[in-house]
Amino acid sequence: MTAGGARRTAWQNCVFALFWLSGITAMAVMLAVVGYVMVKGIPEFSIDFFTTSPRGGLSGEGGIASTIVTTAYLVVMTMAIAAPLGTAAGIYLVEYAGNSRNRVATAFLKLSRFGIETLAGVPSIIFGLFGYALFVTAMHFGFSLLSAALAGACLVLPVVVRTAEEAFKSVPDAYREASLSLGATRWETIWKVVLPSATPGLTTGIILGVGRILSETAVFYVTLGGSCRTPTSIFSSGRTMALHVYYLAMETRAFDKAMATGAVLVILIIFVNLAINAVSKRLSAGGNRS
Amino acid sequence: MGTDAPEARLRTVDYSLFYGSFRALRDITIDIPENSITAIIGPSGCGKSTFLRSFNRMNELIPGVTVTGKVLLDGEDIFHQNVVALRRRVGMVFQRPNPFPKSIFDNVSYGPRIHGIRDRGTLAAIVERSLRDAAIWEEVKDDLQKSALALSGGQQQRLCIARALAVEPEVILMDEPASALDPVATMRIEELMQSLKQKYTIVIVTHNMQQAARVSDYTAFMMTDEERAGNLVEFGATKKIFTTPADRRTEDYISGRFG
């Protein structure tokens, strides 16, 4: 037994050494990518880089000012559509359809779950395809912020609905019972008790959606057009920072500018992640203190 | 039932409840007198909670529940009333303390607020009165903005009682309100019930025989029949149920022979 034990322990040490190696390799590989972009990109930062707009054409000259504005517009517009819709749908699914004895409601719930699960696994270019054909062409919105925001909203809707559902489900039933037993209507219960308790979870979903829009390229590649000017209306074409990276890399070969823009994106994503961690820390710390 | 009993406040007539096809309560007929404490006792799973939750229609929240028979509050069928208005008249305290994740003040003022009271001064007065009635005022008066979740279990339960009192119900239902509490907190809640019964009609579910004997004026004993449906075996003045029960099963249960 002890001999076998020693052999088995030796074997374990070999295997564990392999795991250490692969853990370190994986980290090294991933850090190499991000590190490279940061090291090449950050030295390009300058006041000019952030305050001037791309010159356009093949030069790759200019900064990223207009792309920052476009990204901000697009994030706000997309979330203005997706967040209320997704949250409301989440409420309906959990608070009404979820505990209904009505056959139709139950079928609706199942169908929605299935649809949202499916949609969550659909590659983003398919949303682009849909958005291009419906919003850009059929509805004549053209390559514009509006088309892009609508397509983007379809893209993040599953994320928002799912996290909203999770957030509402994690509110203890005891809160609802207590509220109802005091003579509150269902809506009062949702508005005054369930929603406040679900806020951290809902926030997480919205931040996730923002991150998704920041990093999405394919959908906007086929809906936003790619003009490097600052948009003046919702029917303006434009380019997000991620799209700008693509155009710089593929059309101008201004790799240094592309790296710098990529570095800005990475930094933004770091902030998004920090925000999510901060919110979920509040979530796990127990009830919110009002 | 003795004719000396005060007027019935709550009454059920041939009341049955089904979870889907499972019959949880069978043909229960009972008169619950006002300004008194009625205890419901019986073995686990006999339908006490289900029965209690019938009085404020909380069972409706569970999909698939159907009922037959009548439940009357002051002679009026509660199923024909507006459920929100009904629940305002019939308050409930749950087995586990369930304060909202809000401040103490917001917890107690929740009910009055949704019933349309906006004035800060009026709310403050209601909060103080309710907390005093629930015998927790002295412990929390210094910091009403503190989160209710920071209170001890016993304090939370009394806070929940205060929250129920704040909407000025006529009937208070309590489902094993002391089961999660230590003996001291339990005693405080029992004292509290004694003082509350001047103003309110109280129905309490308990597993604790001594508690039922100590605090209640009337006792209902429930048990399941062969089909696991809950039946009302015997109902009467607590003293009579605990000393000279009419039914053999009641006697067995109270003396601890089964259940």
Next chain:
Amino acid sequence: MTRKGIIDEAMRVVLLCAGLASLSIVVLIGLFILRESLPAFHEIGVWNLLSGKEWRPGQGQFGLLPMIAGSGLVTLGAICLGLPLALCCGIFLAEIAPTWIRVVVRPSIELLAGIPSVVYGLFGLVVLVPAVRQIDYPGNAGFGLLSASIVLAVMILPTIASVSEVAIRSVPDEYRQGALALGSTRWEMIRRVVLPAARSGILSAVVLGLGRALGETIAMIMVIGNSVMMPTTMGGPLPGIFLSRARTLTGNIAVEMSYATGLHSSALFATGVVLFVLIMIVNSAARALMSRNVRGGRP
């Protein structure tokens, strides 16, 4: 009805509408894409579409096989390169790494999973493509399946590692203690108890990674070369096929969408349908495989 009752009912209806709207968006996307792709399936024929080797929209030739092969091979390459590393990394983080490593590495991996794909594509374009170009092989330009597979492998690494790590970590400690109390080494415990218990979670991680690989668009356009051609070995040994240029299904849609009309446009929708079906097949295959492999564990 009271005022409250009216508000309550009104809100119910509003929320119901939101639910219906969300659902109808889902249905709308599905129906719309199907409808738009119908002419292609009808006029070109499903079989011709799937097995045709020529894609020349100008001449009315719409064969998707090169793109199917491209997507398939690049995903295969990414899985071969990335999956073992990713799973080992997940196991390492969940079971073996000391706490301080976990504390640092876990959030970084989550961060890496959120890095925009265009950044990975840029890295591939600037670093990998020139490096691959150094390989002396006929027709090798650096752009192609190998570069694309490496980029993709790096992209799916954090996704698979972090999701599988969470799955492994959520196995209850009692299982571990039970196994150790029976005299297992920690490795035996991991292999015989922890991994089987976490298998459905690990499977989801793999499925997620596969989906991400098949669905990736921008990074692929940037490094794969985008030529419509069946990947070939150029007469060399079989692995040489990875030095071939190719185009993915996703890339096909993105590159041609903005100028396609008529049947061409419909064929791009058909490309989307094929892509979607491919992802569904891969998902269910992965699920079937896993559930057959390990039976008798926790459901």
